[in-house]
Amino acid sequence: MSGLRSFVARRLLLGVAQTVAVVLLVFALTEALPGDAAVALAGDQPDPARIAAIREAMHLDRPAYERLADWATGLFHGDLGTSLTSGRPVGQYIADGFGPTLLLATLTVALLVPIGFGLGVLAARHEGRLADRLISSVTLAVYAVPEFALGVLLVTVLALRLGWLPPTAVGYGTDLLGHPAALVLPVLVLLSRPVCSLSRLVRAGMIDALASPYVAQARRYGISGTRIRYAHALPGALAPAVQQLARTVDWLLSGVIVVEALYVIPGLGTVLLNAVAERDVPVVQGLAVVFGVLTVVLNLGADLVAHRLAPRAAVAA
Amino acid sequence: MTKRGHMTKLRTARFALGVTIVIVPLVLALLGPLFAGEPGPRTTSFTVGDGHWLGTDFVGRDVWQQVLHGGRPVVLTALAATALSYLVALPVGLVSALTHRRWLEELLMRPLDVLLAVPSLLLILLAATVFSPDPVGLALLVALVNVPDAARLVRAAATEAAARPAVEALRMQGETWWRMAVDYVGRSMLRTLVADAGTRLTGVLYLVATAAFLGVGVAPDAADWAVMVDRNRTGLFVQPWAVVAPALLIVALTMGTNLLFDAALSDDRLSERVRGEKLPDATRTLRDGARSEART
Numbered sequence: 032m033s034g035l036r037s038f039v040a041r042r043l044l045l046g047v048a049q050t051v052a053v054v055l056l057v058f059a060l061t062e063a064l065p066g067d068a069a070v071a072l073a074g075d076q077p078d079p080a081r082i083a084a085i086r087e088a089m090h091l092d093r094p095a096y097e098r099l100a101d102w103a104t105g106l107f108h109g110d111l112g113t114s115l116t117s118g119r120p121v122g123q124y125i126a127d128g129f130g131p132t133l134l135l136a137t138l139t140v141a142l143l144v145p146i147g148f149g150l151g152v153l154a155a156r157h158e159g160r161l162a163d164r165l166i167s168s169v170t171l172a173v174y175a176v177p178e179f180a181l182g183v184l185l186v187t188v189l190a191l192r193l194g195w196l197p198p199t200a201v202g203y204g205t206d207l208l209g210h211p212a213a214l215v216l217p218v219l220v221l222l223s224r225p226v227c228s229l230s231r232l233v234r235a236g237m238i239d240a241l242a243s244p245y246v247a248q249a250r251r252y253g254i255s256g257t258r259i260r261y262a263h264a265l266p267g268a269l270a271p272a273v274q275q276l277a278r279t280v281d282w283l284l285s286g287v288i289v290v291e292a293l294y295v296i297p298g299l300g301t302v303l304l305n306a307v308a309e310r311d312v313p314v315v316q317g318l319a320v321v322f323g324v325l326t327v328v329l330n331l332g333a334d335l336v337a338h339r340l341a342p343r344a345a346v347a348a
Numbered sequence: 349m350t351k352r353g354h355m356t357k358l359r360t361a362r363f364a365l366g367v368t369i370v371i372v373p374l375v376l377a378l379l380g381p382l383f384a385g386e387p388g389p390r391t392t393s394f395t396v397g398d399g400h401w402l403g404t405d406f407v408g409r410d411v412w413q414q415v416l417h418g419g420r421p422v423v424l425t426a427l428a429a430t431a432l433s434y435l436v437a438l439p440v441g442l443v444s445a446l447t448h449r450r451w452l453e454e455l456l457m458r459p460l461d462v463l464l465a466v467p468s469l470l471l472i473l474l475a476a477t478v479f480s481p482d483p484v485g486l487a488l489l490v491a492l493v494n495v496p497d498a499a500r501l502v503r504a505a506a507t508e509a510a511a512r513p514a515v516e517a518l519r520m521q522g523e524t525w526w527r528m529a530v531d532y533v534g535r536s537m538l539r540t541l542v543a544d545a546g547t548r549l550t551g552v553l554y555l556v557a558t559a560a561f562l563g564v565g566v567a568p569d570a571a572d573w574a575v576m577v578d579r580n581r582t583g584l585f586v587q588p589w590a591v592v593a594p595a596l597l598i599v600a601l602t603m604g605t606n607l608l609f610d611a612a613l614s615d616d617r618l619s620e621r622v623r624g625e626k627l628p629d630a631t632r633t634l635r636d637g638a639r640s641e642a643r644t
Contacts, residue, residue, distance in 0.1 A: 049465035056466065060478055164358055168607075171362075175550045175606035179561045180598040183577055187588050198584070285469035289558060293581075304562065307477045315477045319470055327465050 038338060046331040053323035054106065057316045058099050088115055088313075102316075111317035116309050121317035124302050132287055132298035134208065139221045139283060140276075147226050148272070151233025152265070158238055167234070170227035178289045182220040186293075189216065199295045217290045224286065225279040232275050236268025243267070270337040280329045284322055363611035370604025373597040377419025384416040394583035394590065402589045406579050407569060411590045417571035418594060422560070422601070425487045426553045430545060432491035433498050433552075440495075441502025446510055446529050457503065460496035468493040468555060476564040486565025490555050494548060501544050505537035512536075546609030553602050573598050 085091070090098055105112065111121035154166040173181075190198035200213040208214075240246060241264050249259050288300035295301075299318060306314035390408040397403065402411035444456040463471075472489050479485060509515070510533050518528050560566045560574035569579070573594035580590035 045461065049462050052462040053466055057474065060474055168362060168365075171610055172603045172607055175554060175602040176599050177554050177557045177561070177574075177602060179558060179574070179577060180595040180602075183581065183584075183591055183595045184599065187584065187592055191584065191588065281467040284467045285558060288469060288473075289561065292562065303473065307473050308563070310477055312477060315474065319474055322470055323466050326467055330465065 039335065042331060042334055042338075046327055049327045050324055053327065054103060054320060055099075057319045057323065058102060060312065060316060060319075062095060085115055088113060088118075106320060111320070112313040114306075114314050115311050121314050124306075124314055125299065125317065125321060128297060128299040128302040130298075131296050132291070132300065135214075135217060135221060135287060135290070135296070135298065136283060138214065138218050139225070139286075142218065143222055143225050143229065143279070144276070146222070147229030148233050150226070150230035151268075151272075152237055152260070154230065154234040155237030155241065155268075156260070163234075166230065170231050173223055174227035174231070176223065178220050178223065178286050179293055181223055182216065182290065182293045185216055185220065199293075201295045213294070217294045217296060220293070221283065221286045221290050224282055228279065228282075229272060229275055232272050233268055236270075236272060237264055240264035240267040273333050273337045276333060280326050284326070359611045362607050366604050366606075366608030366611055368604075369600050370608055373419060373601035373604070374423070376416065376597065377423040377601070380416035380419055384413050387413060394580075394587040396587055396589070402593055403587045405576065405587075405590045406583060411576075411580075411593060414571045414576055415573070415593055415597070418573040418576055419597065419601075421483055421566070421570070421572045422553070422557055422574060422598070425483055425490070425565075426549060426556045428487040429490035429494065429552050429556065430549045432487060433494035433548070434502075434541075434545070436491070436495045437498035437502050441499040442506050442529055442533070444499075445503045445506035446525070446533065457499070460499055463493075464496045469558065472555070472559050472564055473562070476559075481565045483565055486556065486559055489565070490552055490559070493555070494552060498544070498548065502537070502541070505540040506533050509533045509536040543609075543613040546605075546613050550602065550606045550609065553605060557598055557602070 090101070102112065109122065111125070113120050114124065150166050150170070154163040157163045186198045190196050196215050197210070197213045198216075200210070200217070203210045203213055237260075241260075243264075246259055246264055249263050254263075287298065288303060290296070291298045291300035292304055299322075303315065303318045305311075306318065388410055391400075391404055393404060393406050393408045395404045395408075400410050400412065402415065405411050405414055440456050440460075444453045447453055471493050472486075475481065475489050481489060510528075515528060515532060518532060557574045560570075560572050561578050563575075563578065566572050566575050568575075576594040577591055577598070580587070580594075584591055
């Protein structure tokens with residue numbers, strides 16, 4: 032079992048390296064500011080008082096390595112710094128936007144898994160027939176479409192023409208659960224791409240598994256089709272799908288940013304976009320670290336789970 | 349009919365469908381500016397009719413004219429970004445696959461593994477905070493976030509080709525590195541690369557359009573389909589065409605491109621295999637690791 036242990040050790044090491052790299056990359060952002068960082072950040076209002084305030088707030092008069100050390104220590108203790116525009120701690124920004132984003136992400140993943148697996152298994156069962164061709168073609172087509180274009184068309188048709196759903200979440204604040212109708216369109220749009228990629232992977236994995244010798248052997252034993260499908264073939268198709276599920280975190284993140292902008296939902300994506308627009312570097316950095324580390328951790332977890340499900344995949348050349 | 353014949357028929361149908369869907373946005377994007385003519389005087393925002401076929405936009409410009417101009421930046425930026433990412437990925441992937449120096453391989457590939465960990469749109473927004481990029485900057489950024497994955501694919505394809513007996517023979521004949529790397533290995537992985545370029549272009553189109561929608565790399569009043577969708581949203585109730593027309597064109601462009609490339613390229617068994625391998629990332633890292641260990 033040394034193979035397993037060394038895999039886990041190597042994967043953990045990569046995860047740690049990735050986390051450190053994310054932190055360094057995000058810190059390097061301040062250093063990459065052209066010219067005098069404080070002047071660059073003051074932007075449209077370059078009055079000396081504001082420049083001095085920014086320099087003070089970001090400790091720009093101290094050497095870079097000292098600031099990095101301070102910032103990293105702060106991160107370690109959960110202190111993400113203070114906003115340049117409002118003076119509020121970055122942690123508070125994140126706490127404010129966390130609820131709506133978590134709600135969107137949870138709902139999306141909760142629906143994504145059954146729909147993605149269901150469509151994939153359905154298509155694999157009817158390989159080459161109408162259901163498969165329909166599912167394969169539609170998922171292939173929708174897979175590539177940017178969320179904002181799809182979202183705005185859905186708003187026009189479902190909200191404005193037909194009047195079934197509210198066009199945005201304006202006026203509901205962070206209390207989205209109290210207004211489930213406002214959540215339908217955002218979650219639908221967020222689901223569009225991941226469902227397609229997941230169901231395509233499950234379909235491919237299931238077709239491979241159903242054609243494999245072990246399934247043929249199980250058939251020869253006279254095991255029922257349903258049991259073969261779900262107890263024997265599906266687990267084999269699961270490993271790539273679990274990894275894809277983690278990769279969709281990347282997509283979910285860009286999806287969340289777009290969807291929150293589109294439907295005016297006050298989540299983390301909106302906080303990030305506002306901070307980018309105001310060049311509020313500490314807030315952008317704090318959010319980037321949170322998002323980046325989250326992605327690293329989820330990918331790490333998925334790889335370990337996938338390895339557990341299909342240990343041979345790692346050995347096969 | 350055999351299953352294979354069935355799949356071929358399906359592929360032909362998809363190819364035709366892809367061409368049909370992509371032709372309108374592509375022609376508009378490439379030739380639109382030639383037919384746009386002189387911009388008329390600005391009138392009231394968000395009007396319908398009144399000599400404007402698709403009405404007017406948020407600053408009173410003719411929407412149809414904006415549509416004619418707005419496709420080119422999306423398509424050109426995406427094409428440039430895809431080309432640029434290969435410009436970097438090809439040498440990096442080739443050298444790391446063909447070198448016998450382990451440290452060089454690690455030096456080239458490890459940093460990319462780390463970059464892969466950061467979500468693409470997050471990287472682009474991070475850079476946008478600091479640089480306020482122009483369209484060229486946006487193309488560079490999108491190319492940069494695509495380099496890690498492209499380089500890994502090049503490396504995987506090149507390693508496979510370099511392990512063939514033909515390369516051994518070339519080496520024993522004392523052929524130059526250049527002839528082996530470019531002439532033989534480069535040529536034998538061409539199909540894989542073309543297939544990957546198709547999928548990559550689809551992803552790049554998505555990223556370019558989404559970044560533009562979020563205001564990265566574009567002027568706030570630029571004639572760009574994604575910017576039009578964003579800026580004209582305020583008038584969605586009174587003048588939906590200013591949003592719906594560019595949104596439909598973006599949907600058609602991305603959908604059609606994906607259908608087209610999938611149909612055109614998926615008949616290649618090899619490309620299927622390498623593309624299938626592309627998704628589970630850790631398996632690949634691990635396999636790469638195992639392979640390089642086996643070689644030393």
